[in-house]
Amino acid sequence: MAPKRILSLWFPRLGAERLLRALRGLPDAPFAVIEQAGSAQRIASVSVLAQAAGLYPGQPLRDALAICPALVTQARDAAAEAAFLTRLRRWAGRWSPLVAEEAPDALALDITGCAHLFGGEAAMVDQIGAALEGMGLSVQAGLADTPGAAWALARHAGGRAATGRSGDAIQQEARATRSRAANRPRHDRGASAITTFAPAIAAVGQTHSAIARLPVAALRLDPDTVAQLTRLGLRHVGDLTGQPRAALARRFGKGLVLRLDQALGSAPEPISPARPDTAFATRISLPDPVGLEADILAAIDRLLDRLCQLLADKRQGARIIRLEAYRSDGKRQEITLTLARASHDPARIRPLLAMRLGTIDAGFGIDMFRLEALRTEPLHDKQASGHLDAARAAASRAARDTALEDLMARMGARIGMEAITRHHPGNSHIPEKAAQVLAAAWSEPVANWPAPPAPRPLLLWRPEPVTAPDTPDPPARFRWRRRDLAMACAQGPERIAPEWWLDEPDWRSGTRDYWIVTTICGTRLWLFFAHGATMSRGWFCHGSFA
Incomplete structure (x- = not known):
């Protein structure tokens, strides 16, 4: 079996470079993304020019403007950054089928058995870096046997351990020199040094030696633990590997030992890749706004046929469907309905949507509709076989079940699917626990109810x-x-x-x-x-x- 190989891609300027890609008309000036931190504003992400001017994430905005008056700022949109990271994750699927997002600014790729397709690990990482640089994104990469080691190499390879001066340190500056410390240039205040793409690759089986000289912050520890370790002189990962595990766990908690074992491969840390993005949705744009119910139903018919065909091709059935109507004045109306059983039959879904059209306010007209299956379930074709009478009985029973489900769906469209319940036998001999109430849409009817040992009251x-x-x-x-x-x-x-x-x-x-x-x-x-x-x-x- 091939050894596990994990590639970590860290985008240190994701927020700023995302906006620079979208706002191409900005002048060639330092740029920063700001966010609200209580009653003050601070920098969340900086561009290359802003970082060269001495700005760093976490810095108060007023201090940044004092250092760089020509700074151009933009408010942070966390949702847009998460969506951009998701698009990068989809793009990274060309290199590996197992890609996971590490919010808010990193990706983890399991490239086990994939590197030979791109000329080896070094060539593969260089191709990824060149592609990302071509998109205007700064990236730092780390490749190792474990996710923890790859994470550490991507962020801390080539750096140095912090000195961690504090009032508890024995060797520290005098009071007079300490008062002038704020005026000194500091390059370790959050953003790493500005460097070109230089991936850190740990050879197979060399994880321990690759991360031994990295600072203890590379183990993904909280700042308080890092400060305590630094005050004790344990500044590098290699300083911890020789310490007794029991003593470390008693002093700093089990989290420190777990992170150390995950980085070295002693404790498992699987990558959870995102599920494939299979969107069952369709939309239609109209040349002129419509408001009549007949016109809306005509649009729904066209959308529903296409949506059900998409579901049938994937052998899926819609369980929750949402119809979105976009009005000409920019407002949006929507209808969400739940089916008693998953289906991709337009004849069963259309009447339910028609019943809910009265809740849509067309206003000055609707010019776009979007129909989406929010929740789907796999459907399997059932073919009755055997004796002719048995086949007919099975078909009749299936027709009765379908009629009951359609009735439940119609009632649920009126009063809500959660209001329709059914009883199921409970696993208890206590009378009041003999039955449990379940949602009818998410449970199957009971064919043979177990008989009690004696009659029970109504x-x-x-x-x-x-x-x-x-x-x-x-x-x-x-x-x-x-x-x-x-x-x-x-x-x-x-x-x-x-x-x-x-x-x-x-x-x-x-x-x-x-x-x-x-x-x-x-x-x-x-x-x-x-x-x-x-x-x-x-x-x-x-x-x-x-």
Whole structure:
């Protein structure tokens, strides 16, 4: 088996360079992306020119303007940056089928068994770097046997460990020289030094030696842990590998040991690639805005046929569908409906959309429609075989199931699919747990309901006290709900014990003897005598028969 090889691509100026690609008319000046940090503004990303001027991410905007008055700024759009990273992940699929996003500014590629297709690992990484530079993006790459080591090489290869001066350090500057420290040029305040594309590649099996001289921050530790390690003189990854693991875990927590083991390959760290982007959606643009229901239905028919064909080609069925209507004034209306069972049959979906058209306000007209299957499920073709009568019975049963699902879908379009429920048998001998309520759209009907050991009442409620003699025999006369009742006959008893592994307040009375008591007035009640465990014993009424 080929050794695992992970490539980490880090885009240190992703936010700024994304906007520079879109705003090509900007002057050749330092550029930065700013974000709100409480009541102040700070820099989130900088361009190459801004970094050369001494600006870095995390710097307050007022300080940056004092250093570089010609700075051009733009507000940060985190959603747009995430979408841009997703597009880069799709683009990287040409190099490896396993690509994962590492928000907010990195990608991880599992290139195991792929490098030979591009002339080897070094040639492959050079091709990726050249392609990204051609797109106007700065990138730093790290290649190693583990995701943690690749991450560390991409961000910290060629750097140096921080000194970590603080008030706790024994060797530190005098007070007078320390006051002038802020005026010194600092190149390690967040952004790395400006360099050309120079990937860091660790040979197979050489992960330990490749990351030994990297700073401890390369292990993806929180800043507090990095500061504590630096004060103790543990500035490099190699300084930690020789330390006792138990002592490190006691002093700094298990997270430090886990990150170290993940970087060295002792602990597994799988890459979770994104699912393939298969969008089941279609849209139509109209030359003139429409507002009549007939015109809207005509557009839906064209969209629905194309969408259902896309689903049928992939053997998928739509479970949740959304219709978006874009008005000429820029506003958007939408309809979202849920089907009782996934389907790609336009005849089953169209009536549901037609029922909800009344919720759309066309305004001055609608000039574009978009239909999308938000949730899909695989569909398998079913072919009945066997005896002719059996085949006909199976076809008839399938038709009945389809009719029930269509009814549920129509009702769900009116009152909401979550309002339609069905009962399923519960895995308990306790009467009130014998059935569980499930959403009808996400559950299958029960063909054979298990029969209880004794008849169960039609109505169940929490046990209500009954005034009767404190004896296990059915009472001849008793008082319940302010009514004096006389027993005509009784059937039972059925003894039910509580679930001893659960502490339920209603069952702290211990074992119960249930009786079906018919009164002289015709009322049939379900009474039980509690023998008493942690609560007082006595008679209670638990339900009523029809």
